[in-house]
Amino acid sequence: MAQQEDVFKKLVSHSKEYGFVFQSSEIYDGLSAVYDYGQMGVELKNNIKKYWWESMTLLHENVVGIDSAIFMHPTIWKASGHVDAFNDPLIDNKDSKKRYRADVLIEEYLAKIDDKINKEVEKAAKRFGESFDEQKFRETNPRVLENQAKRDEVHSRFAKALNETNLEELRQIIVDEEIVCPISGTRNWTEVRQFNLMFSTEMGSTADGAMKVYLRPETAQGIFVNFLNVQKTGRMKIPFGIAQIGKAFRNEIVARQFIFRMREFEQMEMQFFVQPGEELKWFEYWKKLRMAWHQALGFGAEKYRFHDHDKLAHYANAATDIEFEMPFGFKEVEGIHSRTDFDLGSHEKYSGKKLQYFDPELNKSYVPYVIETSIGVDRMFLSVLAAAYHEEQLENDSRVVLKLPPMLAPVKLAVLPLVKKDGLPEKAREIIDSLKFDFACQYDEKDSIGKRYRRQDAIGTPFCVTVDHQTLEDNTVTIRHRDTMAQERAVIDSLGDAIAKQTDLKHLLKKIAE
Numbered sequence: 001m002a003q004q005e006d007v008f009k010k011l012v013s014h015s016k017e018y019g020f021v022f023q024s025s026e027i028y029d030g031l032s033a034v035y036d037y038g039q040m041g042v043e044l045k046n047n048i049k050k051y052w053w054e055s056m057t058l059l060h061e062n063v064v065g066i067d068s069a070i071f072m073h074p075t076i077w078k079a080s081g082h083v084d085a086f087n088d089p090l091i092d093n094k095d096s097k098k099r100y101r102a103d104v105l106i107e108e109y110l111a112k113i114d115d116k117i118n119k120e121v122e123k124a125a126k127r128f129g130e131s132f133d134e135q136k137f138r139e140t141n142p143r144v145l146e147n148q149a150k151r152d153e154v155h156s157r158f159a160k161a162l163n164e165t166n167l168e169e170l171r172q173i174i175v176d177e178e179i180v181c182p183i184s185g186t187r188n189w190t191e192v193r194q195f196n197l198m199f200s201t202e203m204g205s206t207a208d209g210a211m212k213v214y215l216r217p218e219t220a221q222g223i224f225v226n227f228l229n230v231q232k233t234g235r236m237k238i239p240f241g242i243a244q245i246g247k248a249f250r251n252e253i254v255a256r257q258f259i260f261r262m263r264e265f266e267q268m269e270m271q272f273f274v275q276p277g278e279e280l281k282w283f284e285y286w287k288k289l290r291m292a293w294h295q296a297l298g299f300g301a302e303k304y305r306f307h308d309h310d311k312l313a314h315y316a317n318a319a320t321d322i323e324f325e326m327p328f329g330f331k332e333v334e335g336i337h338s339r340t341d342f343d344l345g346s347h348e349k350y351s352g353k354k355l356q357y358f359d360p361e362l363n364k365s366y367v368p369y370v371i372e373t374s375i376g377v378d379r380m381f382l383s384v385l386a387a388a389y390h391e392e393q394l395e396n397d398s399r400v401v402l403k404l405p406p407m408l409a410p411v412k413l414a415v416l417p418l419v420k421k422d423g424l425p426e427k428a429r430e431i432i433d434s435l436k437f438d439f440a441c442q443y444d445e446k447d448s449i450g451k452r453y454r455r456q457d458a459i460g461t462p463f464c465v466t467v468d469h470q471t472l473e474d475n476t477v478t479i480r481h482r483d484t485m486a487q488e489r490a491v492i493d494s495l496g497d498a499i500a501k502q503t504d505l506k507h508l509l510k511k512i513a514e
């Protein structure tokens with residue numbers, strides 16, 4: 001674990017050193033849980049957004065996009081439940097003065113018990129070798145059984161307390177299980193309190209009686225309130241979806257994990273409107289498709305898992321998370337929720353306007369049910385960086401390389417003249433001028449070729465091309481591959497096609513459309 005945290009620290013400093021992510025307002029000592037994306041970060045982030053957007057809108061005839069405003073009528077947040085129920089249960093440790101989410105403390109405690117069980121199983125698997133029967137071991141080993149019984153007991157208390165919003169019981173679980181503050185190591189806890197996560201501000205001058213408005217805590221509501229606009233003007237037939245990418249704001253209490261939990265972040269959400277009764281079928285459909293989207297990146301299926309919710313939000317009748325193995329454990333990157341007709345029904349009630357669909361096949365009107373897929377751009381960004389980050393020991397050297405999927409890499413090709421004279425820089429520029437319309441290229445002439453390769457490795461550039469004296473004679477260059485470091489000679493005219501073949505987003509899209 002310590003090693004993993006080490007990797008995480010290195011990832012954070014690497015992100016800064018190479019222009020991926022900066023602390024916001026750094027020269028003023030920063031603003032907590034707010035971050036800026038640098039010159040490399042913005043490219044990677046845009047590529048992630050493009051991958052998501054195109055997978056939604058190009059691959060599905062019946063999914064269209066919108067871009068709604070951050071400010072919305074305040075009653076929307078009443079109708080959505082955010083004014084009354086968008087709360088986190090928080091608890092303070094009186095010694096360290098640190099604030100925690102009570103639910104997160106308990107979840108981490110449960111994860112520790114799981115780890116213990118898994119370690120027992122791993123140990124036994126090693127000891128017994130081929131003849132190991134994991135299921136039998138889990139069902140009979142006394143230590144595993146004891147831990148499992150403990151886990152089940154705490155888990156059922158926890159799920160019940162969450163569902164009933166029983167704050168005293170949440171605290172009691174922390175006390176009974178002797179959960180300590182990771183900083184002070186003590187069990188000196190305050191009561192558990194609810195805390196609303198929405199930021200508010202005022203619209204209009206106070207003289208006219210300003211209106212209290214909120215910074216949206218999710219992009220989804222902008223989709224719901226535009227449901228009929230899009231359905232009518234786009235002549236959409238159910239089932240159909242509306243996708244949106246945009247900023248969201250939450251006044252998070254615990255904001256310590258870099259861009260994992262931010263106060264200003266970006267979401268990619270899609271609401272899919274279906275006939276009531278068909279929602280669970282579509283829930284399964286989107287679950288499968290969203291997992292395929294993640295796995296197409298090629299980081300390995302073992303890095304992802306589904307985690308079904310213990311507590312269903314007030315609007316949901318099925319919900320799961322896609323979790324990714326971050327350096328600090330498996331964490332939610334995306335949520336897939338069956339939201340029933342809660343949102344549209346509630347907006348009907350609060351606005352007094354009908355939000356129904358006339359189904360020509362059934363010859364009747366109804367409020368559609370909704371399946372939502374909701375993913376944080378920044379969390380996705382962090383998962384991609386974490387999976388891509390590698391430190392490699394080479395024969396006489398070491399390197400840090402970001403093994404980014406080439407389609408997402410900020411720079412696809414670096415063109416490097418071997419020396420800064422003899423017409424090599426001019427030749428290198430010529431190559432860039434012919435390829436810059438197809439993908440992002442970078443020119444670099446400073447330092448030795450080895451150092452320049454390292455710089456490109458560190459930002460994840462999949463291809464480097466070196467221009468040398470032979471290039472001037474026969475129009476060939478050395479092309480060097482980031483992951484294998486293999487080098488080969490290629491004619492300049494073949495570069496465009498060869499690189500596009502590996503960096504064009506459509507190859508990723510084809511994988512998930514199969």
Ligand code: ATP
Nearest residue numbers: 252260261262265332333334335374375376378379
């Ligand atoms: P968590 O339990 O981690 O607070 P959540 O279940 O409240 O997350 P949702 O409301 O389902 O999250 O939001 C959908 C997605 O938005 C999440 O899967 C995550 O990727 C992203 N997200 C939510 N809150 C944040 C945040 N504070 N910073 C960055 N991304 C976030």
